[in-house]
Amino acid sequence: xxxxxxxxxxxxxxxxxxxxxxxxxxxxxxxxxxxxxxxxxxxxxxxxxxxxxxxxxxxxxxxxxxxxxxxxxxxxxxxxxxxxxxxxxxxxxxxxxxxxxxxxxxxxxxxxxxxxxxxxxxxxxxxxxxxxxxxxxxxxxxxxxxxxxxxxxxxxxxxxxxxxxxxxxxxxxxxxxxxxxxxxxxxxxxxxxxxxxxxxxxxxxxxxxxxxxxxxxxxxxxxxxxxxxxxxxxxxxxxxxxxxxxxxxxxxxxxxxxxxxxxxxxxxxxxxxxxxxxxxxxxxxxxxxxxxxxxxxxxxxxxxxx
Amino acid sequence: xxxxxxxxxxxxxxxxxxxxxxxxxxxxxxxxxxxxxxxxxxxxxxxxxxxxxxxxxxxxxxxxxxxxxxxxxxxxxxxxxxxxxxxxxxxxxxxxxxxxxxxxxxxxxxxxxxxxxxxxxxxxxxxxxxxxxxxxxxxxxxxxxxxxxxxxxxxxxxxxxxxxxxxxxxxxxxxxxxxxxxxxxxxxxxxxxxxxxxxxxxxxxxxxxxxxxxxxxxxxxxxxxxxxxxxxxxxxxxxxxxxxxxxxxxxxxxxxxxxxxxxxxxxxxxxxxxxxxxxxxxxxxxxxxxxxxxxxxxxxxxxxxxxxxxxxxxxxxxxxxxxxxxxxxxxxxxxxxxxxxxxxxxxxxxxxxxxxxxx
Numbered sequence: 001x002x003x004x005x006x007x008x009x010x011x012x013x014x015x016x017x018x019x020x021x022x023x024x025x026x027x028x029x030x031x032x033x034x035x036x037x038x039x040x041x042x043x044x045x046x047x048x049x050x051x052x053x054x055x056x057x058x059x060x061x062x063x064x065x066x067x068x069x070x071x072x073x074x075x076x077x078x079x080x081x082x083x084x085x086x087x088x089x090x091x092x093x094x095x096x097x098x099x100x101x102x103x104x105x106x107x108x109x110x111x112x113x114x115x116x117x118x119x120x121x122x123x124x125x126x127x128x129x130x131x132x133x134x135x136x137x138x139x140x141x142x143x144x145x146x147x148x149x150x151x152x153x154x155x156x157x158x159x160x161x162x163x164x165x166x167x168x169x170x171x172x173x174x175x176x177x178x179x180x181x182x183x184x185x186x187x188x189x190x191x192x193x194x195x196x197x198x199x200x201x202x203x204x205x206x207x208x209x210x211x212x213x214x215x216x217x218x219x220x221x222x223x224x225x226x227x228x229x230x231x232x233x234x235x236x237x238x239x240x241x242x243x244x245x246x247x248x249x250x251x252x253x254x255x256x257x258x259x260x261x262x263x264x265x266x267x268x269x270x271x272x273x274x275x276x277x278x279x280x281x282x283x284x285x286x287x288x289x290x291x292x293x294x295x296x297x298x299x300x301x302x303x304x305x306x
Numbered sequence: 307x308x309x310x311x312x313x314x315x316x317x318x319x320x321x322x323x324x325x326x327x328x329x330x331x332x333x334x335x336x337x338x339x340x341x342x343x344x345x346x347x348x349x350x351x352x353x354x355x356x357x358x359x360x361x362x363x364x365x366x367x368x369x370x371x372x373x374x375x376x377x378x379x380x381x382x383x384x385x386x387x388x389x390x391x392x393x394x395x396x397x398x399x400x401x402x403x404x405x406x407x408x409x410x411x412x413x414x415x416x417x418x419x420x421x422x423x424x425x426x427x428x429x430x431x432x433x434x435x436x437x438x439x440x441x442x443x444x445x446x447x448x449x450x451x452x453x454x455x456x457x458x459x460x461x462x463x464x465x466x467x468x469x470x471x472x473x474x475x476x477x478x479x480x481x482x483x484x485x486x487x488x489x490x491x492x493x494x495x496x497x498x499x500x501x502x503x504x505x506x507x508x509x510x511x512x513x514x515x516x517x518x519x520x521x522x523x524x525x526x527x528x529x530x531x532x533x534x535x536x537x538x539x540x541x542x543x544x545x546x547x548x549x550x551x552x553x554x555x556x557x558x559x560x561x562x563x564x565x566x567x568x569x570x571x572x573x574x575x576x577x578x579x580x581x582x583x584x585x586x587x588x589x590x591x592x593x594x595x596x597x598x599x600x601x602x603x604x605x606x607x608x609x610x611x612x613x614x615x616x617x618x619x620x621x622x623x624x625x626x627x628x629x630x631x632x633x634x635x636x637x638x639x640x641x642x643x644x645x646x647x648x649x650x651x652x653x654x655x656x657x658x659x660x661x662x663x664x665x
Binding site: 005006007010011014018021104108111112115116117118209213214215216218219220221222223224225254255258259261262263264268269270273 | 342343344345346347375460466491492493494496497499500501502503505506507509510511513514515525526527529530531533534547549550660661662664665
């Protein structure tokens, strides 16, 4: 065992990166579910974002344009889901699963000529002197702009849901779409916007994997992050701060167990490998003892005639 | 509501039409069950190349079907059953974790032939096949031992199964032989295919001082992580991964399944198929060594090629004594080589590797 082999600064910086795709995807889904829609297509929207972002970044040479394209791509795919569930009133679970299957297949088709290509690098934000602060500098001030955007969006979504009228309306639609409709709010329109926001976020999360975390394009490269994001939303009781905590816990423990393995710590590897799932779930379940419930209209279709 | 009903019935009609179409007779139908996507750039990619070669060889006489990204375990049983019900004559299941499901499904379909890759359980209608990847690992170990400056070689393991452990041992033995100070850091990813996780594992190994990273997972993500780091040597796994040559990827192990798939399909067509156990290496060509790039010093490259030649003609066996097990007990005496039974069930590290093998 050689714990000195683990560099704590690199470890923390590494887990912030590992958690970011999860934060984006889960945050988007949180907003969608707050509006009363269950979109199981997160994985599909992420992978579409991963390839749209990758392809655009490679073609234009600009990673930021890539991220923009990823958001557009994810949102565009989510429009398909919005059409199926909001206009044709198809079953949300089935439509979401179909979206994932479609996204995985379609991204493989789009990505055929991008296998083995190296994407342009997104530089770190220049914080000047802040970067030179011991310990904090390398951990907090040595990342790309998208990582900070993820954090900022958690704050923004939290503030929006808690303090603004728009947030109140979104929550009203999610709790009781009939009441919201009776008050004159356009339920379908609001939900469609929420679904598009969720798609854009998932797309950003996917692109973060293909442009920053790996960085390459491989078919099916999201490999289940979308499903973890879905679970995280539930375990975080639809609260943005808990979601952030859960994502950092999950990313942190995942990185920690890899580090411990590398350092040869004498804990059986099979326990290390399952620890991220177990600890994250435990912590969030304990936190959710305050009986926060799912949005009351979650997963129910709305039609003005009903 | 009407539109969705319409869509649903259209989908149903298509499904029925597809089902009827799939029932064509006269062709030999060959099914493949893949653990990752065919575009993984590694393991599954090469199996799929074998499938395509099969189609090219037999043209209209065969029909191939495949299902990709099938989870190891019970779900794979469902996929195999569906293939057998759809009229497959021969089914290749291409990952270790499909072993018991393959045996179970094969018992239910005695007329369908099954071939399981890298496993050790056989039945009258289940054959096994694998490649001696450890021969390639010996060459990688040699190059790794010569090229590491930090004397730390990182190794990304997938699952602690004999095939992977064999590879670690073989690489370690040959790295140690040329560099007595070499140390292996092993991380088990517990996945065959998860690019983000594989990249994370590679990054952690690099952060902990490794300047050579070997992988036994299927995607090219560790190659990308090494490229990002800039001064880390990697090897292509299962496929050439030439898009990362000449550096970081300096060589590779390439699995060539095409001749085997063609031979076995032919046997089914002729009615001569029997349950066999095939385990071929560099000599017969099932394992190929990808071009050693110019990033490797010329003398090291020459030694590696000589090692390859001696393994190919059988004059050298990568597991040749004297070798001890990790616990210090004797494994092979001077000049003794490991038999296939020992290799197939290998569940111990050789002396010098630190850490425990997970259960």
